[in-house]
Amino acid sequence: MTIHAAGYDRQSEERANRSEASQSTQRAANRAEADRRAKGGEDVVWIGHFSEKPGTSAFSGKERPEFERLLNACRTGRVNMIIVMYISRFSRQEPADAIPIISELLTLGVTIVSVTEGVFRKGNVLDLIHMIMRLDQAHNDSKNKSTAVKSAHDLARSLGGFVGKVPYGFELQPVTVPNSADRNKPIAIQRLKHRPSEVKIIKRIWQTIKAHKDEIIDAKRGKEHPGSLTTICRQLEKDLVPTRGATSGKRTSESVWDPATVKRILRDPRIAGFECERIGKVDDEGNMTRTLIGYKIKRDPETMEPLTLDCGEIIPRDEWYELQEWLSSRGRGKGLYRGEFLLSAMNLLYCECGGVMVGHGRNGDSKRKASYQCKGRRTIEGHGTPTIVTTILDDYVASRIFALIDAAESDPETILILAEATRRFGKRTEAPETAGERASLVQERADATTALNELYEDREAGGYSGPIGRRKFIELERKLNGRITGAEERLMELDEIATPRLPIGEWLSGEDGGSVKLADPTGEGSWWAKQSMNEKRDFIRLFVDRVEIIKSPNAGRGRFAPGVAARTTIKFAELPAEEVDEYEEAA
Known part of the structure; x- marks a missing residue:
C-alpha cells in the first residue's frame, strides 16, 4: 500500500525577531523521517508540510488552520500518515479532548508517527495507551508552564515590576527587590526606564504639534497642515527617522511611520509618567483581545490620586492633557480653511x-x-x-x-x-489636566459601580457562602465602596474648584x-x-x-x-x- 505522508509543525511562541528555527528543525526532521522510510523500502509519497503560523498554540484550544487542513486531507484520503517531531506538536489539550480526533484518524487508517517517540497505529492497544500517556504528559507540561508563568507575572506586578510589551519611549531595566512574601529574599524584576532615542522623537512630535496646533491652513492652495499627524509622519520618513520596528526585528524592518501608530503613542499615559493598564476590545465571548482601544490610569484606591512611574514623565503632565484634548478634536480636514x-x-x-x-x-x-x-x-x-x-x-x-x-x-x-x-x-x-482627571474619575466610578453590582448579583446567586466567603464578600464590598466614595469626593473637589x-x-x-x-x-x-x-x-x-x-x-x-x-x-x-x-x- 502506498503511504501518503505529510508533516505537521508548529511553534507556540512567536519569536521577537520572527525566527522560525524551531519549525525549520521540525520540518527537516519530519521530511528526513519520510525519506528514511522510503530508503528502507516502503512506498512513501511525500505530500508536503502543514506548517502553522508562528505563535499558534495547541494548548489554548483556539483554531489551528493548518491542522484543520491536515485533518480534511486525511478525511478525503489524500494523507494516511502524519509525521510530527513530538506528540506535543500534535496536541497539548487534555486527553479527553484530543482522543476523539485521534480515534477518528486511526479509524480512517491514518498512522501517526513521532520522530522521537515512535509509531501509533490502529488496532494496537499498547500504542493507544502510550499515546494517551504522552498526550497527558504534554498537557500537564503546558498547564504547569502556564501556571508558573502567570504566577511569576503576578509576583512581578505585585513587587512593582513591568510585564508585557514595552511601550514606545521606554526600555526595561532589571532591578532586584526584596520579596516580603518570602522572608524578603531578593528577586529580580523589570521596571520601565526612558529610552533616550525614542524620548527625543516623542518630544519632537509634541513640539511640532504645539507649534502649529492652532494654525488654520488654506486647503484650496493644496497645503497640508504642518501640525497634523500625517504631515509629521511624512517628515519623519523624509528625515530617515527609524521606527522601533525598523530597529527591532525582521518582520517589521520595513515599517514606516503611520498616523494611527503615532496617535497610539501620544495617547499612552505612561509618557506623562502615569501608571496605566491597557483596555482591549472585548470579543463576542466576553474575552479581552489584543486589539487596543484605550488606556486606564491606575489610581490609589484610598486617595484616588494617579499612580506614577519611578522613571518620571517624558511630556509634562499638564501638556499631555493639552495634547489629549487636541487629539480628541482632530479629524479629517480639521485645521484646514474652506x-x-x-x-x-x-x-x-x-x-x-x-x-x-x-x-x-x-x-x-x-x-x-x-x-x-x-x-x-x-x-x-x-x-x-x-x-x-x-x-x-x-x-x-x-x-x-x-x-x-x-x-x-x-x-x-x-x-x-x-x-x-x-x-x-x-x-x-x-484646564486640560482637570478635564482629563474628571473624565478618568467618572470612568473609575462607573467601573467600580459595575463591579459592585456584579458582586451583589454573585451573592444573590449563592456565591460567597460560608464564613470565608462572607469575609471575602465584605472585603470586596468595602474596597469597591471606597473606590466609589473616593471618586465622588474628588469629583466634588473639582466641582468646587471649577465655579x-x-x-x-x-x-x-x-x-x-x-x-x-x-x-x-x-x-x-x-x-x-x-x-x-x-x-x-x-x-x-x-x-x-x-x-x-x-x-x-x-x-x-x-x-x-x-x-x-x-x-x-x-x-x-x-x-x-x-x-x-x-x-x-x-x-
Whole structure:
C-alpha cells in the first residue's frame, strides 16, 4: 500500500525577531523521517508540510488552520500518515479532548508517527495507551508552564515590576527587590526606564504639534497642515527617522511611520509618567483581545490620586492633557480653511428636511451674496434647494442669543438655558489636566459601580457562602465602596474648584467689567464684533443646539421674501435630564 505522508509543525511562541528555527528543525526532521522510510523500502509519497503560523498554540484550544487542513486531507484520503517531531506538536489539550480526533484518524487508517517517540497505529492497544500517556504528559507540561508563568507575572506586578510589551519611549531595566512574601529574599524584576532615542522623537512630535496646533491652513492652495499627524509622519520618513520596528526585528524592518501608530503613542499615559493598564476590545465571548482601544490610569484606591512611574514623565503632565484634548478634536480636514461661514462646520444648522446646510459663495462678494444651502437628498417633491443669506441668518441667531441673555433676570424660562451655558462654559475653560482627571474619575466610578453590582448579583446567586466567603464578600464590598466614595469626593473637589461665572456684563457692554449695556450688542464696538470666527462659534455653542430653516413659502425675493424669523427655529441649550431636577431643587 502506498503511504501518503505529510508533516505537521508548529511553534507556540512567536519569536521577537520572527525566527522560525524551531519549525525549520521540525520540518527537516519530519521530511528526513519520510525519506528514511522510503530508503528502507516502503512506498512513501511525500505530500508536503502543514506548517502553522508562528505563535499558534495547541494548548489554548483556539483554531489551528493548518491542522484543520491536515485533518480534511486525511478525511478525503489524500494523507494516511502524519509525521510530527513530538506528540506535543500534535496536541497539548487534555486527553479527553484530543482522543476523539485521534480515534477518528486511526479509524480512517491514518498512522501517526513521532520522530522521537515512535509509531501509533490502529488496532494496537499498547500504542493507544502510550499515546494517551504522552498526550497527558504534554498537557500537564503546558498547564504547569502556564501556571508558573502567570504566577511569576503576578509576583512581578505585585513587587512593582513591568510585564508585557514595552511601550514606545521606554526600555526595561532589571532591578532586584526584596520579596516580603518570602522572608524578603531578593528577586529580580523589570521596571520601565526612558529610552533616550525614542524620548527625543516623542518630544519632537509634541513640539511640532504645539507649534502649529492652532494654525488654520488654506486647503484650496493644496497645503497640508504642518501640525497634523500625517504631515509629521511624512517628515519623519523624509528625515530617515527609524521606527522601533525598523530597529527591532525582521518582520517589521520595513515599517514606516503611520498616523494611527503615532496617535497610539501620544495617547499612552505612561509618557506623562502615569501608571496605566491597557483596555482591549472585548470579543463576542466576553474575552479581552489584543486589539487596543484605550488606556486606564491606575489610581490609589484610598486617595484616588494617579499612580506614577519611578522613571518620571517624558511630556509634562499638564501638556499631555493639552495634547489629549487636541487629539480628541482632530479629524479629517480639521485645521484646514474652506471659507468663512459662521454656522457651517458646527453640526447645528439644518434644513426642515433634515439635511445639513452649508455655506456657499464668499462673504463680502457683492456680485454673489454668500448663502447657506440645503445639501440634503432631493426626496421631497418641490423641495428644491432652500437657501438663506449668511449675514442675515448669522445676525439673527446672534441677536436672539443676546436678547435671551439680556432678559435672563426677568424671564425665569431662560434660567435652565443659562445654567447649561454655564456648565458648558466651565467645561470649555477648564484646564486640560482637570478635564482629563474628571473624565478618568467618572470612568473609575462607573467601573467600580459595575463591579459592585456584579458582586451583589454573585451573592444573590449563592456565591460567597460560608464564613470565608462572607469575609471575602465584605472585603470586596468595602474596597469597591471606597473606590466609589473616593471618586465622588474628588469629583466634588473639582466641582468646587471649577465655579465659572458667565461674563454677561462684558458680553452686553463690550468691556471687561462694564456695566452700561450697548443698544446693539452685536454692532460696531461690541464684544461680539471684536471676536474671531472661532470665538464666535464657541460662544454660539454655549447657547444653541440646533438651528432649523424652512423653505421660503414664496419663490420671490426682495420685498416679497418672508422674514428670517418666520423661517428660523432655534433650539436652545438644555441641561442633561438627570441634572434638571438637581438644579431646580438647589434653586
